[in-house]
Amino acid sequence: MRHQIVSDDLRAPEMAEAVEKCVHCGFCLAACPTYNLLGEEMDSPRGRIYLMKNVLEENLPAAEAQPYIDRCLGCMACVPACPSGVEYGDLLVGYRALQEKQRQRPPLDALARKLICETLPYPRRFRLAALSGKLGKALLPVLPDAFASMLSLLPDKLPPARPLPAVLPAQGERRGKVALLLGCVQQVLAPEISHAAAQVLARNGVEVHMPRQQGCCGSILLHVGEEEQARDIARRNFGCIPADVDAIITTAAGCGSGMKDYELLFKGQADAARAAAFSHRVIDFSAYLARLGLRETTAGFSSQRRVVYQDACHLLHAQSHQSEPRALLNGIANLRLVEIADAGMCCGSAGTYNIDQPEIAAELSRRKVASILAAEPDLVVSGNIGCITQLRQEFARQNLTLPVAHIAEVLLQAAPA
Amino acid sequence: MNRAIYDALETIYPAERILMRDAQLLPYESDALTAFNTKPGAVVIPLNEDEIIATVRLCHELDLPFVARGSGTSLSGGSLPIADGLVIGLNRLNRIKRLDPRQRIAVVEPGVVNLHISQAAQPYGLYYAPDPSSQSICTIGGNIAFNSGGAHCLKYGMTSNHVLGLKVVLADGAVTEFGGESLEGVGIGPDVIGLFIGSEGLFGIALEITVRLMPQPERYRTVLAAYDDLGCAGDAVSMVVASGLLPGAMEIMDRLAIKAAEASVNAGYPDAEALLIVELEGEAPQVEAEFEQLNGIIAESGAFETRVAQSEEERARIWKGRKSAFSAVGRLSPDYIVQDGVVPRSRLGEALLEINALKQNYGLDVANVFHAGDGNLHPLILYDGREPGALRKAEQLAGEILALCVALGGSITGEHGIGMEKRDYMPAMFSEEELDIMQALRRAIDPKEIANRGKMFPGGEAPALALQGMHPLEQQGVISRE
Amino acid sequence: MTANTLRGTSEIQDCVRSNERVHVVGNGSKSALHPQSGGAALADVSALSGIVEYQPSEYTVTVRAGTPVAEIAAALAEQGQYLPFDPLLPDCATIGGTVASNLSGSRRYRYGGLRDFILGAAVVDGAGRAFRVGGKVVKNSAGFDLSKFLVGSLGQYAIMTELTFKVFPDVPRFRSLSFRYEQLDAALDAIATISGSAYELDALDLLPPPPANKGEQAQGWALMARLGGFAETLPQRAERFVESVKRETATMEVRELDEADELWNPLAGLRGAAVVKVVLSPRQVPALDAAIKRSQRRYGVGGNVAWVATDDLAALERALLDAGLRGLCLLGAVERPIIGAPVERQLSARVKQVLDPQRKLV
Structure with a gap:
């Protein structure tokens, strides 16, 4: 589609390219969960592209389009469904980051969002919050919706924290050396996943590095448009993950895809090259293991x-x-x-x-x-x-x-x- | 849209199913033909046929033009809204009401997605045959309006040949039913189903559709032949036809189309000037015998490489590439126009040569994808709308290609319909008297001309694809075309 | 009635313009379609005959409306092609009459009926206007498809002068088989199984048991199936098919049938004061059959058409009305050709208003 997107935002070229490649054919509609549910054009990828285009062209106030952009899951099902190769993620993530800067949220919403952004990416804080959440659950009926939905997701009891060694040596002949990203939410809610992943890798001859200083990858923040904070948090990992590992393994889908997008996230930043190099080594647990082959x-x-x-x-x-x-x-x-x-x-x-x-x-x-x-x-x-x-x-x-x-x-x- | 109309709509719909805000209307202003965009006055989302009937009756009473819309995949601007008119969004009427494997029929609502019928029928070894490239999302209601075809039309026909019964609301609000469950369709009395299908939404809205399901073929043989000359691929089609074989599909793609499709879905197509896809289907012993014959023909036709799908996955990949080709051209060019002309099969080669000469004259790229078995050409004219005058140049080339198709004894549209895009070319195919008769028929059904106003017939009040200068409405800023 | 033998479009136009009521006739092969009443001028178009254009490589043929079906079939056969809807009365009907009455034969089971193969037509309407509808190529979706509307229109909307059809390559060889079933239900189960299978039959007709003489055992229902294809694959295909039918259905006996001329003529052997085509679905066969047990009948196209010979048309019409079915009388002296459930009027009445505002064509 033709467009008149004028923006000095760093990501504008990628956003414009996504709009340009869209031919409005509608093939994405079939893949979109919200379109399947709501059946309205503005809740489809094609419709959202059109809305974002109009906002970026300054034909439509951002606030008007916002409810429909907010409803996008960011699941990216529309990307493989698109014959003309629209990088919907580039548009959506860039757009959300752009809008988040200018957005006025209602106070309770803003508070809830702040809470999310300040707790989820930080395992220790999240653990504390989750524990106090048990208290909150008792108050559930009287809390506003924004809090209610957050609290209802918390488990009734948390598994005990289980620290992992900084390095788990490969068993038998060494076939690889990797860093394992432990994640943020996952560390608190399901530490057993990283334990299992590390052990399976070690059993298959892979040396697994799990530096203690590592933290959240920032994807969760990126997903909601908190770009600055996402970069800050990601940088912490650049420092602590050894440079000589074959791969950086993720065991959560969002972390993997988010880290693969560092190139765009760090575009124009001083450490862009470092971010790109880091990003290229990221691979999901199952993909790494399937390629390596079970011993x-x-x-x-x-x-x-x-x-x-x-x-x-x-x-x-x-x-x-x-x-x-x-x-x-x-x-x-x-x-x-x-x-x-x-x-x-x-x-x-x-x-x-x-x-x-x-x-x-x-x-x-x-x-x-x-x-x-x-x-x-x-x-x-x-x-x-x-x-x-x-x-x-x-x-x-x-x-x-x-x-x-x-x-x-x-x-x-x-x-x- | 004035208050009185909104109040009237509110007697039918709750507020959340009447869309009137800018952000709700903008996404409806185009279908898959983005050369046109018009903002409607409102969009309503009915959930059942009573709401559709009430809406049409209301439109008739208030002189409010309406467009029925499914997934908005029309390539001819068939579901382009009418300025300040109503869009009736049918995609929530997406229930398969009944699927009877014994009678091999399905009774569906208009918003059911084409492919969903085949998916529902699959456990019984049945499928719904018409397979437009957009089958994963286009709806049966739209297929009925435009008599949609697909790659597999040669043997088993288009939408019209697969609908046995219809319940419709005509544009003046009358509700009528025809046909039933018999393979004969209407059978006795004039074939009103055949007349309604392909009427491009000008007669009314299909409410309930009975389609026939066919048994899945026992065996497919899908052959991909690569040529270093487009003409040779065309000749191969003639040779297949002359041999007495009746393949389920015969498709040709040229270099540009292959490139786009390959970039899009990694179909594994060979690097070639032209690709021919021939698919045989049917009982295994018969198909195998035909396959042997086909191999001989392909070998003789000068193909430099031949591949045969070895599994259902490989077959699906070949077809995915072909069916993605139109949209995939979005990778090669920011804008394009898809044409849909038909020529007698024996004049395919001639048409291709002429198109080649035309594109050189115009200095524009044209990708060719076509249903060779039907002589149905889909030249995709690539242009960059940011260049001043590029659209007009592309439109002129499109016009010359359509004129060529008519001159060769063919048609200006095989399956996409006239819609908005080709309405000014209708006089090339029909005499004034023939057009008058069609207009009279339309008015006999829709005296106020509210159903899909401005489509199919040349002129009229909606924006025209004028070849020179801006349309008066464009000058006034009422409509815009990208 | 005054008979006018018309040789061209302008003569037809004159005839329509100069008469108050006009009734079109070809070879008159379907007596029931030409009731002796009303004093309409008879427009005889049987002289409007001949093949206009036939290009085997295009799979299309254009013919004048009065051309005998046999002539077209012969020309196509020379090129190994055929009309896949299988015109019902190949020996005596004209193609125009076949379209107007929508009479496809048994072989329409394979690829479809008349409506599926008509591409376009030239007509003269009730206002005397001559014009074309549809197109001449195998695929065309420009404008309203009035050519399909002509199918079954009984000459009441426009008089056809020229017709274009899609044709297909014919198969070189056939095998016909008969499967016997004790009861109708079992035969219908077999039809459902066979029609839903991947076996591609050319035709599938069902014959009721002949009336049994005293002391003789009833012979049961005969389900006739026809396979068409390459000579070298037919034996294997027939064998697989027979095995499958024996396995999947309750057949009592399998017989090979002789491919005689009349075998696949659904009207063969039907004798009665009137012969009627009834359109139905297989599901509706039992109810109708119970009501017309004494009539000679044959269920064609996998139970989608019934051909009925009756001496008591009124009784047949009652049975049709009870079942919500419609019939078209082909042969016999009848008051009106269409009996049973009324035809759709909302849409067709508006076409009539446009094409024949003075209601001349009857």
């Missing part, structure tokens, strides 16, 4: 299990990892992988989306769980803490006992004794 065949399960693999949007759409996790799971004896309908549709987790847009998130979860149940699995596996939490909550709400595990945990469980 030994796994022992597998003692009896037949039907397993649904839940694709995280930021693995499937943003990083194109569809086959790798499936290949790993298919290698496990007595594990039967069953595909579900609409596997590419977001489960509603989407970073902080379940906090910002609880109703849409809840409906997406309901639909996702319905598709999963139709496949009659014994176990659900995912590569992303967000999806895992979202599904566990929806299962609990429906009084279902179906277990949900991270792929690293399943590989560890199925490993030879």
